[in-house]
Amino acid sequence: xxxxxxxxxxxxxxxxxxxxxxxxxxxxxxxxxxxxxxxxxxxxxxxxxxxxxxxxxxxxxxxxxxxxxxxxxxxxxxxxxxxxxxxxxxxxxxxxxxxxxxxxxxxxxxxxxxxxxxxxxxxxxxxxxxxxxxxxxxxxxxxxxxxxxxxxxxxxxxxxxxxxxxxxxxxxxxxxxxxxxxxxxxxxxxxxxxxxxxxxxxxxxxxxxxxxxxxxxxxxxxxxxxxxxxxxxxxxxxxxxxxxxxxxxxxxxxxxxxxxxxxxxxxxxxxxxxxxxxxxxxxxxxxxxxxxxxxxxxxxxxxxxxxxxxxxx
Numbered sequence: 307x308x309x310x311x312x313x314x315x316x317x318x319x320x321x322x323x324x325x326x327x328x329x330x331x332x333x334x335x336x337x338x339x340x341x342x343x344x345x346x347x348x349x350x351x352x353x354x355x356x357x358x359x360x361x362x363x364x365x366x367x368x369x370x371x372x373x374x375x376x377x378x379x380x381x382x383x384x385x386x387x388x389x390x391x392x393x394x395x396x397x398x399x400x401x402x403x404x405x406x407x408x409x410x411x412x413x414x415x416x417x418x419x420x421x422x423x424x425x426x427x428x429x430x431x432x433x434x435x436x437x438x439x440x441x442x443x444x445x446x447x448x449x450x451x452x453x454x455x456x457x458x459x460x461x462x463x464x465x466x467x468x469x470x471x472x473x474x475x476x477x478x479x480x481x482x483x484x485x486x487x488x489x490x491x492x493x494x495x496x497x498x499x500x501x502x503x504x505x506x507x508x509x510x511x512x513x514x515x516x517x518x519x520x521x522x523x524x525x526x527x528x529x530x531x532x533x534x535x536x537x538x539x540x541x542x543x544x545x546x547x548x549x550x551x552x553x554x555x556x557x558x559x560x561x562x563x564x565x566x567x568x569x570x571x572x573x574x575x576x577x578x579x580x581x582x583x584x585x586x587x588x589x590x591x592x593x594x595x596x597x598x599x600x601x602x603x604x605x606x607x608x609x610x611x612x613x614x615x616x617x618x619x
Contacts, residue, residue, distance in 0.1 A: 309533070310555035312562040313540055320526060320546035321388070324380055327352065328549040329387045332556065336390040338453070338475070338528070338546045340431065341398065341610040344380055348617065356380060361618050369615050373397070374410075376614075378417040385427055393453045394418075395431035398607035407432055407441035415450050429453035429473060433604055434462040436586055443469035453526070456603040459596035461589035463512040465581050467521040475546065476512055477529035477599065478505030478539070484595045499534050501565070506538045510566060513542055517571035519578050533558070541566035 310332065313319060321334040324343035348357045360376040381392040394414055400406045411430040418428050430450060432438040434457040442452040451472035457463060458481055466474045482505040486493050498504065513525045526544035530536050533554050536545055541564040547555070581589065590596055 307559070308556050309537065309558045309560060309562045310552060313536070313545070313555060316541045316564045317539075318390075318544040319552075320544050321552065322528065322546040322548050323347075325350070325353075325549065326380070326384045326387055329384060332549070332552040334388055334390075334547075334552075336392065336544065336546075337384045337388050338393040338431070339377070339380060339384070340395050340455070341607045341614060344377065345610045345614050345617075347380070348376075348614070353380075356383075357617060365618070369618055370397075370410075372618050373611070373614065374413055374417055376618075378414060378421060381418065381428065382421050382423060385423060391427050391429050391451075393429040393431045393455075395455070395607070397611055398433060398604050399611065401433040401435050401604050402437045404437045404441045404444075407438060408444055411441070411445050411450055411452075412448075425449060426451065431455045431475075433607075434458075434466060434474070434600070435604075436465070436583055439465050439469050439471070442466070442471045446470050446472065455528070456600050456607075458508070458599045459590055459593045460508070460511060460515070460579075461581055461586055461593070462596065462600075463515070463525075464579050465586050467516060467523045468580060471523055473524040473526055473544070474512070475526050475528040476505075476509045477603070478503070478509055478527050478535050479529040479531040480599050480603070481505035481508050481595060482531055482535070484599055488595075500538045503535055503538060505529075506535055509539055509542060513566050514571040514574055515576055515579075517568040518574055518576045537562055538565050540564055541568075 318335045320336040321329045322338050324339045324347035347353045356379045360372050364372050364375050377394050381394045384392045396410045431453045434454045453473045454466045454471050455475045457476045485504040509527045524543040527539045527542050528546045
């Protein structure tokens with residue numbers, strides 16, 4: 307049994323790609339996309355027609371509608387290849403606008419349903435700002451399920467759990483990147499690998515808090531830099547993994563065992579925490595890494611969305 311097959315015993319494996327031709331080889335349950343992945347995909351000859359079709363058919367309705375149609379076209383193709391759910395992202399420029407996020411999410415779901423896709427097969431990805439979390443809470447009450455992305459802090463996870471969002475995506479690799487850069491020449495790669503990786507530790511703390519206190523929100527580790535980060539989180543509810551790292555897992559027959567255990571977490575001494583808006587904003591402000599990476603992530607997704615719009619024009 308290779309490591310990918312072993313991982314699937316403990317964790318739902320999700321493909322993190324807009325390149326749906328790569329998905330079938332690894333038989334993931336779910337798949338995730340984002341503006342950066344879609345931008346990369348539409349510049350390949352085999353996917354260019356999806357962009358051209360969206361512009362040709364819906365260009366007169368404006369860029370927002372063309373974008374919605376393009377995202378749903380990609381999601382629909384992906385859903386033909388997987389048994390589970392696809393995550394489709396709301397425009398990151400709406401990250402601080404609850405009403406606009408709700409409106410855009412409803413439109414995306416409307417388009418999926420028009421294409422014959424059941425609402426339960428789609429997760430709407432929203433940045434884990436306070437406004438985004440409140441939008442997700444409303445959508446969940448309407449039966450539209452959400453994936454709260456760009457999540458870097460325990461405070462964000464607590465607020466998402468309170469909002470009863472379906473799933474969160476803590477970004478393991480980007481947390482690792484920040485601490486490695488911050489340490490500079492003092493960084494010890496070997497000492498900070500595996501279970502000691504700061505991104506891995508962040509996900510573990512969130513996972514254990516949720517399981518200890520019966521929070522139903524699913525935890526999906528994301529944004530991995532190496533296989534060691536993945537194997538150190540075996541047992542997490544879900545892990546979304548790039549095709550490159552899926553290939554490395556499939557090529558390895560090294561032993562892999564469960565690292566996170568829901569039952570074991572229930573016996574841990576972990577205090578219950580809640581946040582209102584003021585305490586959430588203060589806790590996020592106190593976390594320099596999370597504050598910087600959240601802002602940086604939103605800016606990066608916005609930049610790639612604008613590049614996608616330029617291609618549409």
